Amino acid sequence: MLELISRIFGKETSSSKDIARERLRLVLVHDRSTVSPEIINLLRDDLIQVIQKYMDIDMEGLLVNIEGESNSVALIANIPIKGLKRAPAI
Amino acid sequence: MKSKVLVITSGKGGVGKTTTTANLGTALAMLGKKVVMLDTDIGLRNLDVVMGLENRIVFDIVDVVNGNCKIKQALIKDKRFEGLCLLPAAQTKDKTAVTPHQMKNLTNELRKEFDFILVDCPAGIEQGFKNAISGADDAVVVATPEISSVRDADRIIGLLEAAGLSNSKLIINRMRSKMVKRGDMMDIDDILDILSINLLGVVPEDEAIVVSTNRGEPAVLETTSRAGEAYRRIARRITGEDLPIDSQEDSINLVDRFKRILKLAR
Numbered sequence: 001m002l003e004l005i006s007r008i009f010g011k012e013t014s015s016s017k018d019i020a021r022e023r024l025r026l027v028l029v030h031d032r033s034t035v036s037p038e039i040i041n042l043l044r045d046d047l048i049q050v051i052q053k054y055m056d057i058d059m060e061g062l063l064v065n066i067e068g069e070s071n072s073v074a075l076i077a078n079i080p081i082k083g084l085k086r087a088p089a090i
Numbered sequence: 091m092k093s094k095v096l097v098i099t100s101g102k103g104g105v106g107k108t109t110t111t112a113n114l115g116t117a118l119a120m121l122g123k124k125v126v127m128l129d130t131d132i133g134l135r136n137l138d139v140v141m142g143l144e145n146r147i148v149f150d151i152v153d154v155v156n157g158n159c160k161i162k163q164a165l166i167k168d169k170r171f172e173g174l175c176l177l178p179a180a181q182t183k184d185k186t187a188v189t190p191h192q193m194k195n196l197t198n199e200l201r202k203e204f205d206f207i208l209v210d211c212p213a214g215i216e217q218g219f220k221n222a223i224s225g226a227d228d229a230v231v232v233a234t235p236e237i238s239s240v241r242d243a244d245r246i247i248g249l250l251e252a253a254g255l256s257n258s259k260l261i262i263n264r265m266r267s268k269m270v271k272r273g274d275m276m277d278i279d280d281i282l283d284i285l286s287i288n289l290l291g292v293v294p295e296d297e298a299i300v301v302s303t304n305r306g307e308p309a310v311l312e313t314t315s316r317a318g319e320a321y322r323r324i325a326r327r328i329t330g331e332d333l334p335i336d337s338q339e340d341s342i343n344l345v346d347r348f349k350r351i352l353k354l355a356r
Contacts, residue, residue: 015273020237021280027237028244028284 033073035066047077056082093201096208096328097226099250101242103213105234106263109299109309111210112140113318114230116308117325119174123205126165126175128197130222131212132187135179142306143168143176152180155192161199170311175204185217190224197225206328215249223250229258230290235265235276244285259290261324266295278335291324292335293317 044064051057058080067076098111108131115127129137132152138144149164154177161177168174177200180187200207211222223229229250233243243260250258262281269275282289296317302309309318310325327333 017270017273017276017280020276021284024237024240024276024284027241031241031245032248 029073033066040064040066047079051079053085055084058082093205093207094228095197095201095226096206096228096230097211097223097255098208098230098232099211099219099222099246100213100232100239101215101246102233102239105232105239106293107213107232108136108140108210109303110230110232110261110263110293110321111137111208112308113310113321114325114328115174115206115208116141116168116171117310117322118206118208118328119168119171120310120322121325121329122173123329124173124203125206125208126177126200126204128177128200128207128209129179130188130193130209130218132179132218133181133184134212135181137176137210138166138178139306140303141168141176141308143178144306147178150178150180151196152183152187155188155196161196185212185221188221190221193221194225215245219246219249223253223255226255229255230261231258231287232261232263233281233285234263235270235281237276240276240281240284247285247287258287260285260287261290262292264295265292289335290327291320293320293324 044062047064048057048059048062061078061080063076063078065076067074098107098114100107108129111127115125118125127137127141128151129135130151131137135150138147143166146166149159151164153159154161154164165175165177168176197207197209207225209222209226212218231243231246231250233239247258250256260282262278265278266275270277278289278292294316296309296315298309298312298315299317302312302315302318308321309315310321312318323333
């Protein structure tokens with residue numbers, strides 16, 4: 001009854017549609033960031049080329065991924081370094 | 091008039107694709123258009139029962155694409171409208187029984203005879219979906235104001251764009267204005283903001299849909315059905331008429347007005 005009265009006078013507590021809208025917004029940020037494996041592979045190859053100019057990297061341990069946190073999306077690359085090069089091989 | 095192939099799709103199941111196809115098909119026929127409805131949900135056909143035509147099926151869509159019969163032999167004429175036909179799905183095959191190429195040929199063949207070809211798409215994003223959209227000029231995306239349905243609609247809109255269908259329009263189905271006013275259901279603007287797609291119409295939740303489906307008589311034939319009225323308006327919009335989106339229930343607006351007066355008085 002109290003709820004009804006407060007509703008009539010427009011003092012609504014956070015409505016469930018706002019919760020739905022916010023959750024939907026976040027889940028779509030993640031859904032829309034899905035990149036096809038082919039694109040990830042191309043990106044990976046390009047990254048290797050660039051980094052190899054400056055460093056010796058461990059190709060086996062190299063990981064490139066798109067990861068979604070609760071409210072953001074990031075490109076995570078884990079690239080183990082075997083050694084640095086003295087001068088860039090250009 | 092140039093004929094148009096419209097695919098009715100949603101991603102999620104149970105949001106009203108088949109009901110929408112049956113009602114829009116019937117409403118377009120009521121406007122004097124020649125309409126054929128294609129059920130592409132092979133293995134799970136239902137458009138026939140929603141239309142009340144299940145007893146007349148002899149051949150199906152798989153028979154047609156395999157050349158077992160002529161298109162004319164498989165088309166079921168509606169019992170109410172001269173210009174309305176149904177091409178039923180096969181019930182004992184699966185989605186791989188038809189290819190996108192065959193669907194494209196089929197819809198092109200049907201263009202010669204009909205003004206509108208409505209393709210009822212199965213749920214999901216696999217082979218059945220790919221078949222259904224392959225011959226389409228435009229897509230109608232059906233979604234209910236629920237988080238799961240809107241999420242799937244977003245995915246479908248992306249897939250449609252990737253397939254070259256970038257002019258999709260949205261029907262929001264089963265809208266419950268009382269819940270919207272209470273703040274417990276996403277409203278039209280919430281959904282349009284999220285999906286960034288043009289709105290074709292809003293269909294209210296209506297018990298008449300259950301009753302009409304029980305009988306096999308589309309709700310657009312029922313003059314008192316609010317959902318039927320909404321579908322009739324959508325059909326007119328599809329034919330190019332510029333009709334405003336239906337305002338919500340009047341009784342609710344009265345309550346709203348009363349609220350506003352109370353707020354002013356405080």
